[in-house]
Amino acid sequence: MIEGVETRKLQVNTDERGHLVEMFREDWDEYDPEPAMSYFSMSYPGVIRAWHRHTRGQIDHFVCPQGRIKIAVYDDRDDSPTQGEVNTFVIGEHSQQAVQIPGACWHGFKVIGNEQAFLVNFPTNLYDYEDPDEERLPHDTDEIPLDWGAEPHE
Template identity: 80%
Template sequence: MAQINGVRVRDLQVNADERGHLVEVFREDWDEYDPEPAMSYYSMTYPGITRAWHRHHRGQIDHFVCPKGRIKVGVYDDREDSQTQGELNTFVIGEHNQKVIRIPGECWHGFKAIGEDPAFLINFPSNLYDYEDPDEERLPYDTDKIPLDWDKEPSG
């Protein structure tokens, strides 16, 4: 599997002690946050729920972090001018595998909450959400246009 052009992944350092732990999820000196976020939000997803597929057409870059629970993230590149057109990347991230994933907005992307607990996703998008004219194109999670079986165990 080739990493999709524009996708970047950073391992996040978990600083743990007897009180719990602290994880930095954004730093302006990290190159994964390029361009810098315009806003941040979090969502909670119940186990087994899939939130996919969508993409953006106005240059938005998403940055996914899952501090609680576990998610399987899918990114599919069907950009005509991309060197990695047709590639699919999947990542399993969460409280036991802390990472930030940079997702080019023009690529189809989404995630599924896996495991037995709700999953929390923090996103740091590079564009503000436009309530009057959302920058979103959507497909159903089980579309035949994207070669991902959300229930299949990830390889590698």
């Protein structure tokens, strides 16, 4: 696993009415430092939202409460023992997890399956509309060794 990446299986509490899943608790180690905000995005089947990274210390925490996504993280940090590694995680309704992503690593996701997906993020920094903390690369860049069309694995 890439240094700084962590996962937490989320408990799904189910009964005849549906289910309830806790996405954030201040007593979970994966949320240290604590989030500064939260947001969700909705994406259509097959959409790829990649690649981006943050340069000001932000840590992202991704959860997919509806649909199914493949998250990818690429570590190109010079000082990292996992430099050059790629991690992928398939999460969503079938596998409720929170994935912690060091913002300095390139990351993104692809909606897999035939349904739209919702991604919830709990970043540790507030979004700065005047000066966003983002660097971007196209999803099909040659700089990152990942083929988004390849079969996902968990």
